[in-house]
Amino acid sequence: MPEIDTCEISFIDENKVKAVQRNIPLEGTVNQLSVIFKLMGDPTRLKIILALSMEELCVCDIALLLGLTRSAISHQLRLLRGPRLVKFRRAGKLVYYSLDDQHVKHLLKDGLEHLSD
Amino acid sequence: MPEIDTCEISFIDENKVKAVQRNIPLEGTVNQLSVIFKLMGDPTRLKIILALSMEELCVCDIALLLGLTRSAISHQLRLLRGPRLVKFRRAGKLVYYSLDDQHVKHLLKDGLEHLSD
C-alpha cells in the first residue's frame, strides 16, 4: 500500500524549529564549511595535514612518508589548496607545502580532544 | 615505456621526515579522527549538527527543518551516534537528539572562523 513518509502533522515544536531555522548559517556558508570538514575527513589527506602541522614538506617527502605515489599526493594537495587549507612555495624543482593558517591546527586539536573524552 | 612513479632517490630531507613520522598519531587514531571530520563533511549532517548546536530536536522536526524524509535523517543520526557526536533520549514516541559534548561546538566555531579570514 502506498505510504507517504513525511510528517503530515506540522512541527512538533514550531517555535524551536523556527528559531533554529533563523540562526542556521546561509546555504553557501554551510556548504563551504562542509567542504573543509570533508577534506579533513579522508585518512590520506588528514595525515598530510597532520604532517604539515609539524613541518613544511615537499611533495616527494610527503609521498615517501605516506607510502603513496607523488601523483596521488599532488592530487590531494590540489584539493587542499582550494579552500586554502594549505599554501605552497617553490624552491627550484621542489614545491614545499605548509598549513595556510592556524585554524586548521585548532580543528586538529579539538578533534583529538573529542576522541579522548 | 614503463615508468615507476615512486621516488627512487631517498628523502629530500630525511631528518624532518623521520621526526614527523615519529610524531604522527597512530594509524587507528588518525582513522578515528578522519571519521569525525568525514561525518561533519556532508551538508545534510552538518546542518543537523548546526541545528543541534542550538536546540535539542526530535527526528520529525529535523526532517521538516531540512526538507528531507524522517528515514534519511534517521540514517544520518545513526551515523552521528557511532562516534558519539550526538546523544538522544526517548520521550514517548519521540526521540530527542542533542550534541554529545562541547568539542563539536568548538569544531564548528573553528571551521566558521577559518572561512572568514
Next chain:
DNA sequence: ATTACGAGTGAACAATTGTTCATATGTTTG
C-alpha cells in the same frame, strides 16, 4: 489487542570519491 504514528533499518540505486596510469609542465643542469 488493535490502531496510529514517530523512529529505525535493509536493500538498491545514482552520484561522488581516491587512486592509478599515462602524459604534460616547469625548472635546473649539462
Next chain:
DNA sequence: CAAACATATGAACAATTGTTCACTCGTAAT
C-alpha cells in the same frame, strides 16, 4: 637545446556514499 627530475593534470576505474523505498520496531491511546 636537451636531458633529468619534481610536480601537476586528465581520464578511467573500483569503491564508497546519500537518499529513497518498503518495511519493521516501539510506544501510546482507543
